[in-house]
Amino acid sequence: MAQRNLQRAKGRTALAVLTVAVGVLAVGGLGVFGLAFEENQTQNLGDIANQVRVEAPGQSSFAIGDGDPPELSEKRLNQIKRIAGNAETTVIRQVDRKRVQPGEKMTSPTRVLGVTNPKATYNVVRGEIPENWESGVIIDTQSATIFELDIGDPITIDGRLQEVTAVVEQPGGRFSVERTSAAALVPLDLVRSTTNPYRGVVIHAKNSFAAGEIATELKSELNGPLSENEQTFEVSSRQDDIESIDQQFTSTNTFLLGVGTISLIIAGISIGNLQLMSARERREEIGVLRAVGYGRTDILAIILIEAVIMGLLAAICGVGLTVGAGMLINNLLLAAPLAFQPDTVIYLGVAFAFGVVICVLAGLYPAWRASRERPVEALRG
Amino acid sequence: MLLTGENLTKRFAGGSGTVDALNGINVQINTGEFVTVVGPSGSGKSTLLSIFGLLDVPSKGTVCLHDTDIEQYNHRERTRVRKETIGFVFQSYGLIPTLTALENVAVPRLLDSDPAATERRAKELLGKVGLSNRLKHYPDELSGGQKQRVSIARALVNEPALVLADEPTGNLDRDTGERVFKELLAVTGDDVTIVAVTHDEYLAEFSDRVLRLIDGRLKTSGTDTEIPVSEQTSETPTDGGVNHP
Numbered sequence: 284m285a286q287r288n289l290q291r292a293k294g295r296t297a298l299a300v301l302t303v304a305v306g307v308l309a310v311g312g313l314g315v316f317g318l319a320f321e322e323n324q325t326q327n328l329g330d331i332a333n334q335v336r337v338e339a340p341g342q343s344s345f346a347i348g349d350g351d352p353p354e355l356s357e358k359r360l361n362q363i364k365r366i367a368g369n370a371e372t373t374v375i376r377q378v379d380r381k382r383v384q385p386g387e388k389m390t391s392p393t394r395v396l397g398v399t400n401p402k403a404t405y406n407v408v409r410g411e412i413p414e415n416w417e418s419g420v421i422i423d424t425q426s427a428t429i430f431e432l433d434i435g436d437p438i439t440i441d442g443r444l445q446e447v448t449a450v451v452e453q454p455g456g457r458f459s460v461e462r463t464s465a466a467a468l469v470p471l472d473l474v475r476s477t478t479n480p481y482r483g484v485v486i487h488a489k490n491s492f493a494a495g496e497i498a499t500e501l502k503s504e505l506n507g508p509l510s511e512n513e514q515t516f517e518v519s520s521r522q523d524d525i526e527s528i529d530q531q532f533t534s535t536n537t538f539l540l541g542v543g544t545i546s547l548i549i550a551g552i553s554i555g556n557l558q559l560m561s562a563r564e565r566r567e568e569i570g571v572l573r574a575v576g577y578g579r580t581d582i583l584a585i586i587l588i589e590a591v592i593m594g595l596l597a598a599i600c601g602v603g604l605t606v607g608a609g610m611l612i613n614n615l616l617l618a619a620p621l622a623f624q625p626d627t628v629i630y631l632g633v634a635f636a637f638g639v640v641i642c643v644l645a646g647l648y649p650a651w652r653a654s655r656e657r658p659v660e661a662l663r664g
Numbered sequence: 665m666l667l668t669g670e671n672l673t674k675r676f677a678g679g680s681g682t683v684d685a686l687n688g689i690n691v692q693i694n695t696g697e698f699v700t701v702v703g704p705s706g707s708g709k710s711t712l713l714s715i716f717g718l719l720d721v722p723s724k725g726t727v728c729l730h731d732t733d734i735e736q737y738n739h740r741e742r743t744r745v746r747k748e749t750i751g752f753v754f755q756s757y758g759l760i761p762t763l764t765a766l767e768n769v770a771v772p773r774l775l776d777s778d779p780a781a782t783e784r785r786a787k788e789l790l791g792k793v794g795l796s797n798r799l800k801h802y803p804d805e806l807s808g809g810q811k812q813r814v815s816i817a818r819a820l821v822n823e824p825a826l827v828l829a830d831e832p833t834g835n836l837d838r839d840t841g842e843r844v845f846k847e848l849l850a851v852t853g854d855d856v857t858i859v860a861v862t863h864d865e866y867l868a869e870f871s872d873r874v875l876r877l878i879d880g881r882l883k884t885s886g887t888d889t890e891i892p893v894s895e896q897t898s899e900t901p902t903d904g905g906v907n908h909p
């Protein structure tokens with residue numbers, strides 16, 4: 284009966300449903316657009332946005348300050364690993380440069396870096412980094428050119444004969460902690476440093492926001508007020524960029540949420556108005572129903588079911604529109620219409636539920652009013 | 665006795681003061697009786713019918729249905745009693761335009777647990793009123809007489825003890841009205857009581873007894889406005905339907 288009632292004023296019902304569908308689109312669009320925007324920004328920044336670098340003071344020529352710089356000790360390394368949590372890390376230890384005697388011809392890199400998990404941080408150009416990184420040497424393209432070395436060539440490190448297993452790209456940034464600068468990379472445990480246990484750590488967070496959080500915590504723990512050293516650990520991430528994105532993201536979300544809420548409130552008023560008009564027009568019918576044995580709750584249920592049907596229709600249409608709009612947004616921001624983010628389903632679900640709930644809420648008053656009417660008065664029309 | 669009303673008064677408060685739509689009515693209606701209530705517009709006919717139909721309550725006086733004072737019933741119980749005991753026929757038919765003739769007849773039992781039984785009963789009743797070939801027609805596809813016959817079938821779907829008809833022929837021409845009226849009598853069983861409000865004196869002649877209402881009062885015995893149409897027997901009430909010794 285509720286369904287037939289809605290069908291009798293098709294145009295009016297369709298318009299009311301459309302209004303709610305637009306509201307659902309606004310709320311759903313908030314999520315889908317936000318996710319696509321976030322993904323777009325992440326893609327724009329690339330992997331670097333997910334990385335956090337920690338470098339012990341005094342490692343670069345730009346280090347300033349008096350006294351002995353604090354070293355990146357085993358204790359601090361554990362502290363860093365704890366904060367990094369499940370994120371992949373590459374720990375780097377720099378060994379003293381081998382002194383080259385005057386007239387001596389350099390046939391292999393004079394600098395050595397001990398590293399863990401090089402796969403996470405270095406891009407292999409040739410060869411392969413073994414899964415079990417316990418032996419072998421990695422050289423960068425610069426070393427390969429200078430010393431005319433290639434995969435399989437023997438190289439002596441600390442008196443031990445090793446074999447070149449991979450050639451990697453020189454990491455970007457002349458002062459980055461993982462810089463190779465024509466150094467040879469060997470497993471961390473194979474080398475000892477006399478000056479500083481570790482040069483630094485590269486942390487690969489799962490996304491830019493997690494990277495930002497890790498960086499903040501590291502700064503607080505390593506360089507916080509309890510730190511007695513004037514020289515500080517350098518913790519670098521693209522946090523400023525991330526914060527800027529986050530701010531843009533929050534502003535966009537707030538704006539869309541505002542639009543969505545206003546839109547849904549208007550839609551709710553529209554549904555409420557429609558239901559009131561409909562109940563008013565059907566006053567005599569409601570009177571007849573009451574006369575032939577329908578109770579107040581039956582009348583309430585009929586009108587509420589109408590609201591639920593409208594809500595479901597609107598929510599389905601709204602979600603359909605949201606998916607369509609999402610494809611457009613994905614195409615614009617990510618160049619792939621179907622590149623929906625995993626959380627899209629949650630936003631669609633929330634928008635769907637919102638559409639139905641707003642219709643039910645809007646239908647409550649008209650339903651209650653119609654159900655409370657005395658049958659004898661309703662029958663007078 | 666199916667229905668009794670004692671000292672029934674219904675007072676409405678309006679902008680120009682209070683109006684007594686009913687003023688001390690005493691009436692008794694027996695099981696199986698066909699009673700018409702006649703009177704000019706505003707005489708209180710429909711108000712009396714509403715009170716008998718448990719749609720309204722009197723301002724004063726008591727109504728007993730099956731020897732139970734209806735004042736004892738709360739809203740829910742009144743609804744239940746209306747559903748189980750009373751069938752309504754309205755002047756404007758009261759059909760739901762979005763439902764077919766069959767569905768309209770089934771409306772009072774739509775929420776019941778046995779839809780198949782309801783459909784059987786609705787089809788049977790529509791057959792009795794000669795609308796077997798109009799089951800799937802919507803009200804706007806039916807003539808006035810056909811609509812009223814659907815309305816009669818709906819009134820009987822719950823096998824009521826009492827059928828209340830408010831101007832059932834009011835929207836019909838004389839011939840159609842007469843046919844519908846006769847059908848109403850034909851399809852209701854002998855044990856079903858009918859109280860019909862009409863201002864058509866001609867149709868009142870079909871009833872067992874006529875109650876004349878003027879200005880909210882039943883005309884008393886001995887006046888030319890009180891006509892027990894059926895054969896006046898010793899059982900026939902003589903004072904507005906109230907038996908006097």
